[in-house]
Amino acid sequence: xxxxxxxxxxxxxxxxxxxxxxxxxxxxxxxxxxxxxxxxxxxxxxxxxxxxxxxxxxxxxxxxxxxxxxxxxxxxxxxxxxxxxxxxxxxxxxxxxxxxxxxxxxxxxxxxxxxxxxxxxxxxxxxxxxxxxxxxxxxxxxxxxxxxxxxxxxx
Ligand code: SME
Numbered sequence: 001x002x003x004x005x006x007x008x009x010x011x012x013x014x015x016x017x018x019x020x021x022x023x024x025x026x027x028x029x030x031x032x033x034x035x036x037x038x039x040x041x042x043x044x045x046x047x048x049x050x051x052x053x054x055x056x057x058x059x060x061x062x063x064x065x066x067x068x069x070x071x072x073x074x075x076x077x078x079x080x081x082x083x084x085x086x087x088x089x090x091x092x093x094x095x096x097x098x099x100x101x102x103x104x105x106x107x108x109x110x111x112x113x114x115x116x117x118x119x120x121x122x123x124x125x126x127x128x129x130x131x132x133x134x135x136x137x138x139x140x141x142x143x144x145x146x147x148x149x150x151x152x153x154x155x
């Protein structure tokens with residue numbers, strides 16, 4: 001049965017009890033890691049210097065930092081401000097392999113006041129793990145994080 005992302009969004013809404021972005025990033029990626037099957041990494045990268053993503057709260061193995069906007073799947077999401085849903089990361093020439101176990105990746109950008117605030121990055125050890133349903137569902141879950149957090153970009 002496909003995961004009930006509406007339920008997950010409601011769970012996140014109930015979990016977030018502050019508008020603090022750092023706390024909410026930590027809670028959001030922990031809840032996603034706990035509830036979404038077959039993930040080996042879930043976390044945030046945030047734009048704290050122009051055109052560069054810095055590693056934020058995450059669940060999983062230590063990861064690559066920093067990521068310039070011009071490289072990798074996260075960089076593509078930041079540059080194009082569009083979700084990147086990758087079935088096979090090995091088919092992406094400039095994919096940044098933090099963990100060789102990762103096979104599929106979903107990266108959702110967060111844009112605040114027409115500025116790229118950061119991205120949510122999810123990795124899976126299963127090729128083709130992320131379907132259209134997962135993309136739409138996780139974008140919906142991320143909308144809750146955005147609505148419930150004070151997100152400012154100071155570059
Ligand atoms: N694979 C990503 C890098 C981040 S890690 O997956 C945590 C990329 O190509 O941007």
